[in-house]
Amino acid sequence: MDSRRFSADRPAATYLPAGVRRAVKIVVVGHFGVGKTTFIGSLSEIEPLRTEEKMTVASAPVDDLSGAGAKETTTVALDFGRITLSEELVLYLFGTPGQQRFVQLWEDMTVGALGALLLVDPARLESTFPVIDLVESFGLDYAVAVNSFDPSVRFEESEIREALDLLPDTPVVHCDARDVASSAEALKELVRHLLTRKG
Amino acid sequence: MTTPSEDDLVTGDFVRSYVITGGRRLPSATDLSLHTLVTLAPDRELPRRASPEVRAIWDICGGGYLSMAEVAAHLGLPTAVARLLLTDLAEQGHLLRRAAPPPAQAVDRGTLEEVLHGLQTLFG
């Protein structure tokens, strides 16, 4: 085996306080380049971590019948961070690209998740459609965080709701993933929503 | 789209390129999820013919609790590989894990309230 994989160029592990007994997780999803890694980095107490996952994907477009059955492996990054919430509870945030072809990784990532925060760039709403399909197909409750890259573009919440066909009670909040307070507010809004879902 | 059985096959082959699995069924995320907390059990001895990966896991898990995803990331291993190695160590009694987190539907209100309260305490 290649021993260089174990070289010390990674940050040393920061262990959890001894009293922490329970872990929960929330997934941070959204299309390519929407700010998932930035968001996780803003809130994480540890240097955000990443694993490289090998995925099997169809090598031809799904709608290309001649390519049916052709497969290749590709690598996709799983990003995550950690927030110790109390003396005995820790929250993990996991993020990965929202593409149908990474459905295997999604399965792993969403097992036991409390819910999902869906990052959306209002200038690229159509890129969110496949992600929202994935979130819904995994039965995750979610909130939408609009990560507006161009501050001069004021988004109309109603347009976003309509374009994404959101349920009336799905929260839509504004968020700058580079800003800690703004990111935390989006996460709190999701948790409040999950609480109302519990009834 | 690929069918689940084909995915299993290819993932299996991939994991086998890292470790000897003995043809066993690979553990899934429901067996050991990414956020399950693990640590080395007290007073255990490293198995004599431990692979470099197992030695690295031994070192990192000796210091306290971490999630299985953190173990994978610190070792530069894909999570499927880390999951298999950690499951083996747990079965051999070398590894402790905190009770597996409940599935989302079963998470109680109290836990969600703790999450919200924790976020408010930390971030205002």
Ligand SMILES: Nc1nc2c(ncn2[C@@H]2O[C@H](COP(=O)(O)OP(=O)(O)OP(=O)(O)O)[C@@H](O)[C@H]2O)c(=O)[nH]1
């Ligand atoms: N203006 C602005 N830029 C942002 C914001 N969030 C992220 N960025 C920038 O957008 C770029 C992409 O952000 P990432 O966090 O890497 O996005 P990602 O979703 O992780 O991207 P992939 O993992 O490649 O899908 C980076 O250069 C960020 O600095 C934001 O809220 N506002």
Ligand SMILES: [Mg+2]
């Ligand atoms: Mg990223």
